[in-house]
Amino acid sequence: MRKVMTGHKAVAEAMRQIEPDVVAVYPITPQSEIAEYYAEYVHDGIVHTELVPVESEHSAMSACVGAAAAGARVMTATASQGLALMVEVLYIAASMRLPIVMALANRALSGPINIHCDHSDAYLARDSGAIQIFCESAQEAYDYMLMAQRVAEHDEVRLPAIVNLDGFTLTHSSQVVEPLPDGVAKKFVGNYKPFYPLLDVDHPATWGPFAMPDYYFELKRAQAAAMEKVPAAFLEVQKHYSKISGRRYAGFVEGYKLDDAERALVVMGSTAGTAKAAVDQLRAKGEKVGLLKVWLFRPFPGKEIAAALAHVERVAVLDRALSFGAMGALYCDLAAAFVHAVHRPTFVNYIYGLGGRDTTVDQLVQVFAELKDAHPDEGLRYIGLRE
């Protein structure tokens, strides 16, 4: 049934249906409503979840790790500074192969302090070992919360997963969302199967040992191998989900009017919607433009992106965070994906939307115009910045 709800409510609905054993969460704008909705479910007795209202995000992720290692299905949610505080433990969660799923209401990192959207928080956790998925809409946020659970818990994967949704733009705006019926969602997610749980006291396991130079490297390589299993699991889960939901999810990226495009934007998150409007406007004038929206940011699907953009002549990569002293992170990943390609489009890197700065259709139309004669060696460009 189609309903009007905010991105937060969509995420909370997915969490209610997943009904994890433990939710450890700490409030932060613009994530707080997820914590509030879930506390309501717990206090109304709708879910059996043990809610741990921790005193910080550091403890949120720490309690998640303890609970997940104990053998429970575990979820959390945060934003910005909260993720920054969690990051230490997020790395450890990934190294322990714990499938903790979290919603990240993307918000700019301080300073200056700001509560609005950009992707600096997600980029901070880029190398943490967590799977990262970006969503364009509340519907996608709902859908990917369910799918992330399955990907994270996949036998060969067992890694934490972050579902990114743009703070305020998606979290607080009402959109039409079609959740699955409870029974269908629950069946899709299935039962949780813990590995070597601490609570199996008859088979004591040592979690989080100390590894010296004689083993650390091999252990990290094994962790990388788990990440390498994500793409196949992701496609498998998408296929299953498409079947039960009737919504098409196929691939790590989604092309929009890309097949014959000469110029294209690459973007993650809600700005994909704005970009689609810009593409439509220019297509109406006969310009061959398109969009590539990235769903899966970690692991980065370089090969697939290179294939999807192989025929495009000029590409603008939009990063919603600065990587000070370097080009944008998405741009760098893309550039690396093309380094061995025979045909390389001309790439330009734009930084946009920092701290919640609006990005408009007109601005993206302008980007397409600039792209016509852009030179690859120009360095960073900025959208909507007063200089």
Next chain:
Amino acid sequence: MPNIKTLAQREEAQVRFTGGHSLCAGCAEPMVVRTVLNAIPDPVVVANATGCLEVATSRYPGTAWNVPWIHVAFENAAAVIAGVEAAYKALVRAGKLDRRIRFVAFAGDGGTYDIGLQALSGALERGHDFLYVCINNEAYMNTGVQRSSATPRCASATTAPVGKAIPGKPQDRKDITEIVVAHYVPYVAQAAVSNLIDLANKVERAVNYEGPKFLNVLTTCPLGWRTPRDSAIQQAKLAVETRYWPLYEVAEGRYKITYKPKKEVPVEEWLKTQGRFRHLFRSPDGEALIAEFQAAVDRYWDELLRKEQCLSGGEEKTG
């Protein structure tokens, strides 16, 4: 109530923490760990903060732990064990588990007094059912004897050295035991590795209570205190006898000093045996500093006696 024989029998009955770890010769930590774990008849799950105990007992691919054990980071042992306990509650409620399991966190004084204080306070306030054991050796011993907020005034530490201008640590130690008492949890106690029966007793009493329990156990570090390797028990014993480290408990708000030294031993007797206080006996200012140290010990002891006097009434819950 256990005696030495029962402690030995428990050790033979089940080995929850084995030898072969790489803790220093003369380190008192294994005695604390064994005594605590053996005093709990139910199965236990242990969370361990980063520190000597953790690094020396879990070097991959070996382990000294024969109970489920988890280490995550330095500052979060309380939050980690809270998560384990939350998982336990949820799984019991869901009918997936029906055994009584106990939850124990071990952390050093750095991981408790300093970097782990917030996570500890949060877990205490939320009321998780767990026993938190601070293995207190009064400095960051694992990283090379840096000062912590448990380090006593005047002690020499590598980040509070005895310099020409400042003789060791200029500040008093923090009273974490009373900070925990202020959380109104059911059981809080101080113990010492020298008094293992007292420690075992306290663990037995602690686990009778539902909710957070806290033990602050003075645990000699011969390396950091600069004392002979065979002196760990003697050192802790002197700390107790000089009343520097009172053995007491606060059970449901009732104070009880569990051991009262029969004669007054000056704290100097304890200080003079340790390299970390050596400068007090070699400098002209030392005498005054020792007198101040003694005054602080006396003040603390008197305060504790008064607390015991005022807050001891009522029937004690027995297990």
